[in-house]
Amino acid sequence: MTDSEQNSSTTAPVVACQGVQRIYQQDTVPVYALRGADLTINAGEFVSLAGPSGSGKSTLLNVIGGLDGFDAGSVVVGGVDLGGLNAAELAEMRLRNVGFVFQAYNLIPVLTARENVEFILQLQGTPNQERRERADAALQRLGLGDLGDRRPGELSGGQQQRVAIARAIVTEPVLLLADEPTANLDSKTTEELLGLLRDLNPQQGMTIVTATHDPIVMGYTSRQVAMLDGEIHQDSASAD
Amino acid sequence: MIRLAWRNLQRNAARTWLTAGGIGFSVLLVSFAMSLQSGSYEIMIDAATRYFTGHAQISEKSYIDQPRLDRTLQNVQALQTELSAIEGLTVFPRVQAFAVVSMEEKSLGGMVVGVDFDAERQHLDIYDNVIEGDVPRQADQAMIGVSMARNLGAAVGDELVVLGSGKQGAVAAAIFVISGIVETGQTALDRTLVFAPIGGVAEAFYLHDEAHMLLLMVDDLSQLNAIAAQIEPLLSERLTLQTWQQLMPLIEQSIEMDKAGGYLFFSLLLILVTFAVVNTFVMVLYERTREFGLFMALGMRPWQVIGQVQFEALLLSSLGVALGLGLSYPLISYLTSVGIPLDQMGGEEAIQQMQMGAMDRIYPKATLTSLATAPLVMMIGTQLAALVSTVRVRGINPVTALRAE
Known part of the structure; x- marks a missing residue:
């Protein structure tokens, strides 16, 4: 029995996907991005969703994060069935439960690093003083304590992605979703960043799911899920 | 929110200043022109009424249509004494x-x-x-x-x-x-x-x-209606009071016509500027689709994104209005004190009026209407322009928006 299986026997999974289908219409032709994906992720896991382009890994990540809808099956995140939520409830779910890290960093260019991290706390209605303290702590933890006043344009790619991670973890979400977070970074920066993510995992008990096709990333994760043609092709948890 | 809005305006400073400048220029032009109109109407009314007719007249009702010698006001001295007790009235x-x-x-x-x-x-x-x-x-x-x-x-x-x-x-x-x-x-x-x-x-x-009539002159023309209301109860059934609007309907009609023409011109100007503002916010939507997608991915509701842009619009229009009023108010105040010589404005009508001795200078008059109309219209126009342009945010799919260039 793996650790994750042991966890699942005692606590509810953070993510539970069953038979998830996502079909896009390309003109009049239906394109199956997900063809009945089944995936269960338990608290504290660091999971990589790997696969070639078009395998459905980003789509599954978006569906789990409530960014994208699904056409069949069920998706439960943190005990909440996403199928029953409207757009506003999904937005609230993302705000409270999910942290996102994107390939292109997606920082707000006119705000400083600290303000970018504070932004999401502001959306949550956190008071000013607490907001600033928590943002500084998150930046400090990611080794950006001195760079809080810099704007994204004044930071390197690796630094920007660390700010993005700080923004994603500052709210202490149930789930951190990272879509190809190191795709734009060199190998040294990639290793540094993955080290940071891996450290977050046991420190905060944060569940992390990252979509990637980079073997280095997969090497850092505790569980590797391979996707192909919209289905879970291989899962290291099952293989164990 | 204020910080983000202000920095977003600074993001494309040239465009912000151009748009704010457009708003400011229209506020300057419209507020000045309306003040000039307001001042000229007052002078026109004052000149017309001060010439011969008076600000108002009291007469016997039937005298208006048939001015016969025997249709007179009786006990004129007593009535005159009673009316003269009203403050500001001669x-x-x-x-x-x-x-x-x-x-x-x-x-x-x-x-x-x-x-x-x-x-x-x-x-x-x-x-x-x-x-x-x-x-x-x-x-x-x-x-x-x-x-x-x-x-x-x-x-x-x-x-x-x-x-x-x-x-x-x-x-x-x-x-x-x-x-x-x-x-x-x-x-x-x-x-x-x-x-x-x-x-x-x-x-x-x-x-x-x-x-046959009592001519009424008031110290402050803007108080005429209030004074007329005081006089009415003192008059018997046989008598009537006519203000300059009834005595000289052509003057009022020409003022209304002139106002209508002015409003048409002002409206066209404000609509043109509003279209420029719409263009600005359409560009904002295209340029920041990815950012709006991010906002929504992070958990912002579409109405919050629209609210953010509305706030930026408010800052932009406030900047323009401050610019416009900052220029127009001192200009109007200065010209209100020194006047604009009519011979410098030209025009046959102006010269004729000068020959009559009615007026030789025109004094703009800043009123609440003349100063507030353009700012209000521009601020509401800017908010609507921003709303029309960004209401499509509601249809943005965060996943697609985050892929936007």
Whole structure:
């Protein structure tokens, strides 16, 4: 029995996907991005969703994060069935439960690093003083304590992605979703960043799911899920 | 929110300043033009009413349609005294009678107007246009229009015989010595008017403590309606009060026409500027689709994104309005104190009015309407422009938006 299986026997999974289908219409032709994906992720896991382009890994990540809808099956995140939520409830779910890290960093260019991290706390209605303290702590933890006043344009790619991670973890979400977070970074920066993510995992008990096709990333994760043609092709948890 | 909005405006500073400049320019232009309009209307009304008609008149109701000699106000002195107690109001009586005016062999139809020269001279401008001699000083003197003088071949010092019908049907006759000749600039008046002291005319036409009208002049024209409301209850059923709007409807109509033309021009200008603002926010939507997608991915609701852009619009329009009012208010204030010479503005009408002595300068008047209309329209227009442009945010799919270039 793996650790994750042991966890699942005692606590509810953070993510539970069953038979998830996502079909896009390309003109009049239906394109199956997900063809009945089944995936269960338990608290504290660091999971990589790997696969070639078009395998459905980003789509599954978006569906789990409530960014994208699904056409069949069920998706439960943190005990909440996403199928029953409207757009506003999904937005609230993302705000409270999910942290996102994107390939292109997606920082707000006119705000400083600290303000970018504070932004999401502001959306949550956190008071000013607490907001600033928590943002500084998150930046400090990611080794950006001195760079809080810099704007994204004044930071390197690796630094920007660390700010993005700080923004994603500052709210202490149930789930951190990272879509190809190191795709734009060199190998040294990639290793540094993955080290940071891996450290977050046991420190905060944060569940992390990252979509990637980079073997280095997969090497850092505790569980590797391979996707192909919209289905879970291989899962290291099952293989164990 | 304020910080993000302000920094987003600074993101494309040139475009922000161009848009704010457009808003500011339209505010400057419209507020100045409206203040100028407002000032010119006041001068126009004041000039017209101060010339001969007065700000308002009280007369017997039926006299308005049929100005017969016997349709008079009774107990005029008592009524005049009662009305004069109202603060800011001056009252003086007039009698008017149709008569044949003769000199030697020549006779003309005329209107003999009995006035209180001392009172009227202080308030009315017509007496500034005496081109020969002076206003009557004695009960047997009269002043006539320039055309009448020419038609009669009369000059200052000549005797005029006035012959008409008195109140009871008896013959009314009087002899006046011409003390002055007036050129009003209005042919009908210059051809028919004979001004004589009210006492002499009333006596000649058998009118005792009677007048055909009481002229009302107020110290502050904007208080006219309030004063009229005070007067109404003091008048008997037979009497009526007409303000300058009823006495000179053409003036009010021309003001309304001018206002309508002005509003049309102002509206076109403001609509044009609003379209420029729409363009700005359409660009904002295209340029920041990815950012809006991010906001929504992080958990912002579409209405919050729209609210953010609305706030940016508010800052932008406030900047433009501050710019516009910052320039227009000092300019209007300065010109309100020194005036704009009419000869510098040109125009035949202006020169004619100058010749009449009515006005030689125009003074813009800053009012709440003239200063607030353009800012309000621009601020509402900018908010609507931003709303129209960004309402499509509701349809943004965060996943697609995050892939936008």
